[in-house]
Structure formats: structure tokens, C-alpha cells
Amino acid sequence: MxxxxxxxxxxxxxxxxxxxxxxPKKDYLLQVYYLFAHLLEYTETVPPAAELTVFLKTAYEHHGEAGLFDRAAEAFAIDTKYRTQFERIHLTAQLPAKLLxxxxxxxxxxxxxxxxxxxxxxxxxxxxxxxxxxxxxxxxxxxxxxxxxxxxxxxxxxxxxxxxxxxxxxxxxxxxxxxxxxxxxxxxxxxxxxxxxxxxxxxxxxxxxxxxxxxx
CATH class of the missing domain: 3.40.50.1000 (HAD superfamily/HAD-like)
Structure with a gap:
């Protein structure tokens, strides 16, 4: 190298x-998905944050960012009103871990x-x-x-x-x-x-x- x-x-x-x-860009995105999943669980009680986090991680790794919220919304019956929060967290997330x-x-x-x-x-x-x-x-x-x-x-x-x-x-x-x-x-x-x-x-x-x- x-x-x-x-x-x-x-x-x-x-x-x-x-x-x-x-x-790695994914080091940021995966923390964003984690935060969104926990926000949704806290607000709606479902889906379980752990399940949604795994889904978002897997979907991202296989299909990329495009259409990711729509995939999750369809799989977990997430109200589309949460699209705004999903997008906002990308911009303002307070990450639980530093980016190395x-x-x-x-x-x-x-x-x-x-x-x-x-x-x-x-x-x-x-x-x-x-x-x-x-x-x-x-x-x-x-x-x-x-x-x-x-x-x-x-x-x-x-x-x-x-x-x-x-x-x-x-x-x-x-x-x-x-x-x-x-x-x-x-x-x-x-x-x-x-x-x-x-x-x-x-x-x-x-x-x-x-x-x-x-x-x-």
C-alpha cells in the first residue's frame, strides 16, 4: 500500500x-440507522429497535441507501410520517460513537x-x-x-x-x-x-x- x-x-x-x-461512510450511516430505530421504538413501541437496526443494516449492505426507508416502511408497517425524522437524523445525528x-x-x-x-x-x-x-x-x-x-x-x-x-x-x-x-x-x-x-x-x-x- x-x-x-x-x-x-x-x-x-x-x-x-x-x-x-x-x-468508511457506513460507520456514519449504521449509527444513524441505530438512532432512528431506537427513536421509533421509543415513540411507537414497535418495531423492536434491534430488529429494525438489523434490517436497515442488511438492506443497506445489499441495496445501498436508495429507497431504504421505503423498504423498512413496507417490512415493518412504519408510518410514512417518519420519513422526515429519518432524513433529519442523517443531518443532525448525535452519534453514540466517534468516527475513526x-x-x-x-x-x-x-x-x-x-x-x-x-x-x-x-x-x-x-x-x-x-x-x-x-x-x-x-x-x-x-x-x-x-x-x-x-x-x-x-x-x-x-x-x-x-x-x-x-x-x-x-x-x-x-x-x-x-x-x-x-x-x-x-x-x-x-x-x-x-x-x-x-x-x-x-x-x-x-x-x-x-x-x-x-x-x-
Whole structure:
């Protein structure tokens, strides 16, 4: 797997997405489902929270987030009025357990910080949701070094997110490495920015230790 030593030493900043980059997205969602199940049991007495939690976990793992409330509502005869609470808990949940950074990401960020690199969270999606996730991360002191940028929030203010981030931090496109979850990251007008899938930091080492970066 890759480590800080494999990253181009000329990079001045590392940009990180959140979900499945800093920590597993499911670590947040499964706690949300747990909280919703207990809220429903407390309010209606049925279904039993343990049963609903297991159902939501299994349905998520097999089918993903799409239509999850509808699946549960059909299986347990849940009144659709609770859809609002289900959605709200996603945004405002007070998690019972901290979200732990992947060890590889914790090591990477610590080492990069010691070498004077800027650590920038550059996340898309609902800013309220993403901020709530970040509030529940066990940062191990890294919160003093990390700056957070919400792409959707910047777009709503009329900014091009990447241009804004670069300008505010005195960076050029070639100065940064964007670490994302895989696939095609949503980085509008990101020409010249190298990107690297987070999975490369979790995979077993290969014959070549040279990281392959994709130019966006």
C-alpha cells in the first residue's frame, strides 16, 4: 500500500474527500440507522429497535441507501410520517460513537502535517450532512491543522470551488494532490490537479511502489 513516502515531495497540500476516504461512510450511516430505530421504538413501541437496526443494516449492505426507508416502511408497517425524522437524523445525528479515521489516512495526515503540508478537506454533497460527519470524527489532534471546504456551499455563493480553494491558500493546481474515493471525482475545472484513489493506501503493496496519479 502507499504511504506518505510515495507522494511527490513537491506537493504543498493534500485535498481529501470525506466518505470512504477519511473513514468508511457506513460507520456514519449504521449509527444513524441505530438512532432512528431506537427513536421509533421509543415513540411507537414497535418495531423492536434491534430488529429494525438489523434490517436497515442488511438492506443497506445489499441495496445501498436508495429507497431504504421505503423498504423498512413496507417490512415493518412504519408510518410514512417518519420519513422526515429519518432524513433529519442523517443531518443532525448525535452519534453514540466517534468516527475513526482509517489508520492509513491518520498516518498520512500526521506525516504530511509534520512536513508542513496543508491538509484540506474538499468535500461535495450536502454541507450540513458532511459537517455533521466531520464533527464526530476522532481527529487525534489533526483538527488543529485541517481546513474544510464544502463544494456545494461555494457554488451556491457563486465561486468555482477549486479556484476558490487554491486562491485562498496561495496554491497552484500543480501544488496539490486530491485523494478521493475512486471513480470520477466531482472537481469542476480541475485541469492540472493530480488525483489518487484512497484505496491505493489500503491495498497490499505491489511490485512497483511508484504511485500512479491521474491528471484531472
Amino acid at each position: 502507499l504511504t506518505y513516502a510515495d507522494i511527490d515531495g513537491g506537493k504543498k497540500a493534500l485535498l481529501f474527500e470525506v466518505d470512504d476516504v477519511l473513514f 479515521l482509517y489508520q492509513a489516512m491518520l498516518d498520512l495526515m500526521r506525516t504530511a502535517g509534520r512536513h508542513g503540508k496543508q491538509l484540506l478537506i474538499f468535500t461535495d454533497g450536502d454541507p450540513t450532512l458532511q459537517l455533521n460527519k466531520l464533527r464526530h470524527v476522532e481527529w487525534n489532534g489533526l483538527d488543529r491543522l485541517v481546513k474544510v471546504y464544502f463544494q456545494a456551499e461555494l457554488r451556491a455563493k457563486g465561486h468555482e470551488p477549486l479556484d476558490y480553494l487554491l486562491q485562498e491558500n496561495g496554491l497552484q493546481t500543480g501544488d496539490v494532490l486530491y485523494i478521493h474515493a475512486g471513480g470520477s471525482p466531482n472537481l469542476a475545472a480541475a485541469n492540472g490537479v493530480d488525483r489518487l484513489a484512497a484505496g491505493r493506501f489500503f491495498e497490499p503493496p505491489t511490485i512497483s511502489s511508484t504511485p500512479q496519479t491521474d491528471n484531472i
